[in-house]
């Protein structure tokens with residue numbers, strides 16, 4: 001039984017990746033939200049086109065699913081140049097990178113996803129390539145080794161990272177433009193949902209879009225995913241008609257709560273509150289307790305929980321706020337983190 005379910009979900013996953021790719025905006029003007037990044041990028045691209053030179057290297061930083069890969073593809077499309085895609089973990093040895101760099105065509109965009117996970121030797125090779133469009137190929141070993149410089153075609157590096165803080169300064173400094181991708185406003189996510197519905201041939205009333213957007217954690221990928229779950233639910237249980245209530249029922253079924261917390265977020269909070277009395281507790285202990293990698297907890301769950309004011313990162317560890325206790329339907333202890341802040345805010349509300 002288990003394996004049959006696994007197969008079904010794996011097939012669904014494969015299908016979903018294709019759908020996700022099909023939903024990507026292809027041009028800058030189709031890209032919703034991130035107004036500042038869009039304007040900045042548009043200037044960088046247009047001036048490069050005007051000068052007929054490859055634009056400066058671009059670093060995109062932001063949480064998963066905010067559109068970094070999408071925007072990288074758009075950069076190549078807008079410039080009308082080919083795009084080469086690789087990722088930090090794939091660049092284990094300097095040779096892996098040299099093989100790519102030496103075969104770039106003039107003006108090509110090289111996209112390195114998860115650039116913070118590149119191995120050290122490749123990283124050092126990249127410094128030189130970014131600055132001088134040159135790589136040093138080391139021949140031989142030990143004292144007799146020599147570096148043979150090799151010219152490479154001028155290219156544009158687009159790096160994407162969920163962890164800009166982990167990038168070594170020398171690498172970060174070599175990017176001419178850093179695009180900081182923020183979480184999306186609910187109205188922007190409604191637009192994303194309307195656009196995706198159009199492409200998927202779905203009828204999405206405004207209040208249903210609002211319901212889904214409010215649970216999408218400020219993230220277009222999640223908005224699109226929730227839309228597909230709502231569509232499934234509507235097809236099977238509501239004759240294909242999506243309404244606000246159908247959307248809410250579907251998302252409750254998939255354990256996405258009204259504030260957008262999913263199973264992992266609630267697991268993290270649940271463990272933090274019930275097992276560790278609200279903390280402080282270290283990230284790795286917390287991760288083990290929920291059965292996830294520390295990086296998953298740190299990159300996927302925490303930014304949202306912090307942004308929602310449910311969790312705080314302190315030097316002594318992760319701490320649940322008073323709001324977290326309340327959100328999980330528990331009574332916060334009097335000394336809960338942020339209890340006074342909650343009280344202050346309530347005072348302010350009363351005063352204003």
Ligand SMILES: Nc1ncnc2c1ncn2[C@@H]1O[C@H](COP(=O)(O)OP(=O)(O)OP(=O)(O)O)[C@@H](O)[C@H]1O
Pocket residue numbers: 020021023024025030031032033062063064065066067068069070071160162192220221224
């Ligand atoms: N501004 C946007 N407008 C419309 N759709 C968007 C936008 N940004 C992202 N999307 C949708 O969200 C999905 C995820 O975006 P993308 O893959 O670019 O995110 P990412 O930042 O690269 O994530 P990761 O860090 O996981 O690689 C895309 O398939 C796309 O359909």
Ligand SMILES: [Mg+2]
Pocket residue numbers: 068069070113160
């Ligand atoms: Mg990506």
